[in-house]
Amino acid sequence: MSARPVKRSLTLKGHRTSVSLEDDFWHAFREISEIKSIPINALAAEIDAKRDLETGLATAIRLYVLAYYKNRAHP
Numbered sequence: 222m223s224a225r226p227v228k229r230s231l232t233l234k235g236h237r238t239s240v241s242l243e244d245d246f247w248h249a250f251r252e253i254s255e256i257k258s259i260p261i262n263a264l265a266a267e268i269d270a271k272r273d274l275e276t277g278l279a280t281a282i283r284l285y286v287l288a289y290y291k292n293r294a295h296p
Contacts, residue, residue, distance in 0.1 A: 231265045240279040249286045
């Protein structure tokens with residue numbers, strides 16, 4: 222697995238965009254979308270809608286993944 226961010230494509234509001242995420246974060250992000258039974262683009266759109274405009278989408282996704290697994294470990 223790569224520790225360096227890799228550019229990944231997503232579609233938000235009908236427009237293609239890309240985020241640079243490390244493999245571990247990308248795989249965890251995909252896993253969360255599968256657990257929630259929603260497409261990865263829909264999960265990305267939820268995160269995008271809730272993020273602070275000063276926070277980049279890739280950072281918002283990393284923070285979401287971290288919070289998701291932290292909350293699962295300590296409900």
